[in-house]
Amino acid sequence: PIPRTLAITAFGEMDVSIIDQMPAGRKPIITRWVKHEQLDTVLAWIKGELEKDAQVYFISPLIEESEALDLKNAVALHQELTDFFGDSVTVALMHGRMKNDEKDQIMQDFKERKSQILVSTTVIEVGVNVPNATVMVIMDADRFGLSQLHQLRGRVGRGDKQSYCVLVANPKNDTGKKRMQAMCETTDGFVLAEEDLKMRGSGEIFGTRQSGIPEFQVADIVEDxxxxxxxxxxxxxxxxxxxxxxxxxxxxxxxxxxxxxxxx
Incomplete structure (x- = not known):
């Protein structure tokens, strides 16, 4: 569920069917928020998880270095992880500029455990199912909306093993901090959608604006x-x-x- 959908629901255009139980055998994903300066500790922990035959996603908001944004990019992150883990771990890289056949092959290799770590942008947000992948690390997590973070977290926890989501972020404002806290407090997509609605607003119901609270003569879309x-x-x-x-x-x-x- 996304805030825009949640708002439209109030107008009777859509109905919501709530599935409030997880598939049999699955465990709730444990989510933790850490600062960038704690990344070495996270990597040391991941080394232990890899020794238990786990597979790991690392998500970056950018493909390559940007002069305008001081964010961890996928290409640099891929090299850093390759250097850190050495020859004992295969680190793959995937992003949206690659051809579909190339992305499909990288994803297939990951499913077949030919690679243990997959560094990617948000191209894996939906439609990816690797039950053996149990760790999701999202770099600069405060740059993503709650609904997108929830979608990314859903790429792990797809088997019977305990799975983890690590949010690496140094938020510069209260909204970023609230997003991180909300992700750590619940795995309920509807609760997160409501929180996202409060933070960003639903946008225009009949229009193009995708954030901000629409004005009503009688009610408030969030409070009421x-x-x-x-x-x-x-x-x-x-x-x-x-x-x-x-x-x-x-x-x-x-x-x-x-x-x-x-x-x-």
Whole structure:
């Protein structure tokens, strides 16, 4: 679930089906937030996990070095990890500039355990299933939205082994800190979507703006979400009767709608 979808739900355009149980045998993913200066400790721990036959994802927000952004890029990270782990560990690199056949082969090699670490950008956000991969490390995690972080975390924990997600970030503002804290506190996608909605807003329902809180005459999409859902339910119940406009119980409502509408 994403905030925009959550907002549209209140308008009756979509229904939400909630799956609140994990598949049999799976364990909740343990999520931890660390600072960049603690990365050496993380790498030492990962070395122990690799010795247990684990596989690891490292996610970077950039492919290559950028003069405008001081962020860890995938190419440099791949080289650093190769140097750190040496010949005993195969570190693969994948990003969006590669051809599809090349990406497919890299992913297949990872599934077949020909590589133990996969450094990637967000091209693995959805549709990747490697049950043996149990560690997800997201560099500069504060640069990602909550929904995207949740999607990336979902690439591990797909088997019966305990899985981990490590968020490496030094947030420069309170919003970044709140994102990290929310990720560590819950693995519930709907809870995270609501938190993301509070932080970013849903954007325009009929438009192109994808953040900010839309203005309503009566309700607030964040604070009044529950009563908006109840109003949607009641409205659906009323109009399920094609003759509701003639029903004496709804004459006041019908007159009010008619007075505010340009259409009959």
């Amino acid at each position: 979400y529950n009563i908006l859902e109840e109003a949607r339910r009641v409205a659906s119940q009323i109009v399920s009767d094609s003759n509701w406009r003639e029903d004496p119980d709804w004459q006041v409502l019908e007159a009010h709608l008619r007075s505010r509408s340009e259409f009959d």
